Amino acid sequence: MPGFPGRAIPLRDGRTVFLREIRPEDLPAWEKMILACSPETLWRRFECRSTQTVLARKDDLFDESSVVIVAELEGRLVGEARLCLLPGRAAEFCVLVADPWQGLGLGSALIDFALELAKSLGLQKILTEIVPENARIVDLLRRRGFQFSVEEDGLTHRGELTLPG
Ligand SMILES: CC(C)(COP(=O)(O)OP(=O)(O)OC[C@H]1O[C@@H](n2cnc3c(N)ncnc32)[C@H](O)[C@@H]1OP(=O)(O)O)[C@@H](O)C(=O)NCCC(=O)NCCS
Numbered sequence: 001m002p003g004f005p006g007r008a009i010p011l012r013d014g015r016t017v018f019l020r021e022i023r024p025e026d027l028p029a030w031e032k033m034i035l036a037c038s039p040e041t042l043w044r045r046f047e048c049r050s051t052q053t054v055l056a057r058k059d060d061l062f063d064e065s066s067v068v069i070v071a072e073l074e075g076r077l078v079g080e081a082r083l084c085l086l087p088g089r090a091a092e093f094c095v096l097v098a099d100p101w102q103g104l105g106l107g108s109a110l111i112d113f114a115l116e117l118a119k120s121l122g123l124q125k126i127l128t129e130i131v132p133e134n135a136r137i138v139d140l141l142r143r144r145g146f147q148f149s150v151e152e153d154g155l156t157h158r159g160e161l162t163l164p165g
Helices: 024-035 039-046 051-055 058-062 106-120 135-142
Strands: 007-010 016-021 066-073 076-086 090-097 125-130 147-150 157-162
Touching: 007 106, 016 106, 024 051, 024 058, 024 066, 024 076, 039 051, 039 090, 058 066, 066 106, 076 106, 090 106, 106 135, 125 135, 135 147, 135 157
Parallel strands: 090 125
Antiparallel strands: 007 016, 016 066, 066 076, 076 090, 125 157, 147 157
């Protein structure tokens, strides 16, 4: 996967966050970010409340089929978004902002950056799976054109966005 240029984004509190591709040397900062997440935030993103289990999945960050964007603020990593590439010009999308930095506009910025990147990579379909108690992200993604359906078991909201070709 070729690299992509980063971007500086102003946050609601006046600070500037830098969105860029993850690098191998980011791993300690990524681990610190995960340690700053509440079990509820981890559940909404990873469907798992255990910090240790999430930390053990660190190799996924550098998987060839994943595009990982990180948000860097004042030398720390504070959020990430991923596009996990699937066959047929599709990708699964997910996003995380660590608790102390939620509500500053970072989640919205990561989503917009990831969708722009998806278009530039020629992707046509973006898929996502959301746990039912996560109305906030469903609302954010609906406003960006995602359509949601609920699995028969009522436990998973599946979102799909078709990007213009
Ligand atoms: C969902 C998530 C990414 C949003 O990130 P964020 O940085 O807090 O989002 P923003 O600051 O851009 O705010 C997004 C919207 O939520 C609203 N919001 C912010 N804080 C809120 C709160 N505590 N309660 C309710 N709404 C809130 C904002 O007003 C904003 O609405 P607007 O677009 O109308 O202004 C973040 O909460 C998160 O990481 N959650 C856990 C993981 C997750 O749910 N991932 C998605 C599944 S893959």
